[in-house]
Amino acid sequence: MTSMRNYYNSGSSVKYKCPQLYKLHGLKVIRCRGGVWDKPPVCLAPCITNAKEMSENHIMMMWKKCNKRLCERNKQKRKCAEKCFVQHNDTIQFACLPGYIISDPTDLISKCQRGNLPYPRCFKGK
Known part of the structure; x- marks a missing residue:
């Protein structure tokens, strides 16, 4: 102001x-x-990704621009940044960790709402 x-x-x-x-x-x-x-x-507050919650839900960030660095899916065994900031109404896409699956892949896209980022949950594959 x-x-x-x-x-x-x-x-x-x-x-x-x-x-x-x-x-x-x-x-x-x-x-x-x-x-x-x-x-x-x-x-409106941004969302901040939480490495512990991602681990507990068996997910990782698939992509998101973080501090001028692009986080990509772990195809080359490079770790993505542990923390990203996502503005209100922006989305972030997650991927299941290797060996884990999700029934509906569209659930892997989460939208930041007033500082709250819902995390999808992946389950051990068969």
Whole structure:
């Protein structure tokens, strides 16, 4: 948010800005009209992948741009970054670890919602 003042005249405006990786939802600039402010925006939290939860669900990240590095499926036995940040409403695709399967492959795509990233679960293959 732009610098705060104690008093604003009618017609004044304030510009909002979210911290890095947060997504602004609503108007970037709000105005005071007749003593009433427009509805302020909300900063929606990003999701942060969790290596422990991925391990417990027998999954790995299939792809996602992480700190200027592309995480790819482990075809060449290179480990992907353990932590990625995913903005609100963005998706991330997972893959089952070797030897594990999932009944519906579309479940391997998860969408970040207000800092919450649901993890798919893979099961031991037959």
